[in-house]
Amino acid sequence: MKATLAKFEQATIFRFLVQWTIILIPLSILVGSLVAFFLWSLDYVTQQRYQHPWLLFLLPVGGVAIWLLYRYAGKNAAAGNNLLLEEIHEPGGGVPARMTPLVLGGTLLTHLLGGSAGREGTAVQMGGSVASLLLRWIKFDVQEKRIILTAGIAAGFGAVFGTPVAGAVFALEVLVVGHMKYDALVPALIAAVLANFTVAAWGVHHTAYAITTPxxxxxxxxxxxxxxxxxxxxxxxxxxxxxxxxxxxxxxxxxxxxxxxxxxxxxxxxxxxxxxxxxxxxxxxxxxxxxxxxxxxxxxxxxxxxxxxxxxxxxxxxxxxxxxxxxxxxxxxxxxxxxxxxxxxxxxxxxxxxxxxxxxxxxxxxxxxxxxxxxxxxxxxxxxxxxxxxxxxxxxxxxxxxxxxxxxxxxxxxxxxSSQGIRGNKVGPSETEALQTIRDWQLRRRNE
The missing domain is CATH 1.10.3080.10 (Clc chloride channel)
Incomplete structure (x- = not known):
């Protein structure tokens, strides 16, 4: 009897892996391709800034352009990464597809004109918006929606830094401080690995670091x-x-x-x-x-x-x-x-x-x-x-x-x-007191 149940269990697991791999292949390839284009474009605009230092004086004008884009076309896309976290915690209106071109254009303009910024937010938001677009085309239940959005975050993060394992774990760990659910771990890993492979297939390489001192x-x-x-x-x-x-x-x-x-x-x-x-x-x-x-x-x-x-x-x-x-x-x-x-x-x-x-x-x-x-x-x-x-x-x-x-x-x-959930306290007072303190702090952050 136990042997029969074990066979059924392994068959269910196999079906789960095949199902999610099929679902995530197009998502990962698209996210990986977008990240590859983003990294190539980012390198290009950075080189342009090096060659034309006067571009820095256009930074205030670029700031107005970014504000206008998000003011009249962005809607809730301006919330950025926090919108993705909120959608995973409580699925609602979804992540708008316009988030991808807006954050891509805004980031490239920021870097072209000399703003001190990064690239993770752009990659993660592109991954999340592509995942949300997939949710509009295919019907999923609430839990599956959370998994796909998490996989989109993992794909973007893993691809932009060339760290697929860290990308998969980051997508789960970042949701709630002090608590991590593992139901999306395998889909997140599949998405991050495939997206990273896609970036490499486009011939885009990441910076190599090494600790060489004995x-x-x-x-x-x-x-x-x-x-x-x-x-x-x-x-x-x-x-x-x-x-x-x-x-x-x-x-x-x-x-x-x-x-x-x-x-x-x-x-x-x-x-x-x-x-x-x-x-x-x-x-x-x-x-x-x-x-x-x-x-x-x-x-x-x-x-x-x-x-x-x-x-x-x-x-x-x-x-x-x-x-x-x-x-x-x-x-x-x-x-x-x-x-x-x-x-x-x-x-x-x-x-x-x-x-x-x-x-x-x-x-x-x-x-x-x-x-x-x-x-x-x-x-x-x-x-x-x-x-x-x-x-x-x-x-x-x-x-x-x-x-x-x-x-x-x-x-x-x-x-x-600011939309990162908090469960439990790191150290310090009793759990009840700590949780109330943390909730008060988080509420203030969201209201600011």
Missing amino acids: VGEITAMFSSNAAAEWLLLGKTILAGMAFGLTAWVFANTMEAVKSYAAKWIRVPWLIPVTGGVVVIQLVYLFGTQDYLGLGVTGPHAGSVSIVNAFHSGGAGTWSWAIKLLFTVVTLGTGFKGGEVTPLFFIGATLGNTLAVATGSPVDLMAALGFIAVFAGATNTPIACTLMGVELFGGDHILHYTVACFTAYYFSGHSGIY
Whole structure:
């Protein structure tokens, strides 16, 4: 009898896998193709900005253009990633298909003119809107709708960074802080893998990172490898605390910029104009354009960038804070893109600074900051640990884990996604008291 039930169970699982693979193949190919086009276009507009620095002076005008697009054509698409999370929590009107061209055009214009923004938000929103379009063509129940939207997020995230495993887990982990449901895990993984393959098939490549410094080089002064490992682990914990606090500062500063801009600038289209003018002033204040755009690479070989942060002398002591300032002004005043790649920059350059201060391997600390500040800002430590393995290799997985989880705790219940659900408390007071405190905080965030 048990053997018969087992056969039926395996047959059900097989049918589930085949069904979702068939459903997700067209979704993943389309999302992967859109992401490939986006990455190619992003590289093109970035090169144009490098060649024509005067484009920066058009940033305020570009901000008005983006505002007009979303004001008259965007409707609820302006909610961005938060709209996707809300639709997964409580399926309603769906995600508009117009979100894809709007966020794509807005992001490319932001980068062309020098706004400090990322690319994750664009890819995730394209994935979500394509998934929602599929839901209009095929009838699904509520739970299946949630799974498909989650798979769309995974496809966009996994494809844009070349991290399909992290993309699948991120799509589940980002929904609710402290709780993860696994019913969408396999569809999310299928979508992320297929979308990533599609990007590669189009000949678009991701930036390669590596941790090359042998840890033994900095531990030769100790009498045993065990002492050296404990010392490095202690430094990782302290760095994780700094990464988490930085994530907290980023999330709350972003909310403050949005709130004060809306309060003090009564004419809505003047908000992006003001943001653009401030970014231009910051460029002249710091005397460099290194903090514009993505920041993966820079306009010249010696630029402060994510890639250079993995090497000694590749970042200044306060590079992370300067990039944070550029980014919260750009995104907080209505320009489009995403927060994640700037968070990579902030984390990698902060890691570089901490490595110099603590005598740690620069490339290891930069890698830890790269993933841990992101983990703290999005409350997704598991996905970010896996991202570390996919991007930098698995040799330092213990340090990835410690840094990401420490940052997750020290970032508190802040985050860059206001519609992210919260279940339970990270640490601290009793569960009932904590949940009420968290609900009050989340309600305030949504009402601002």
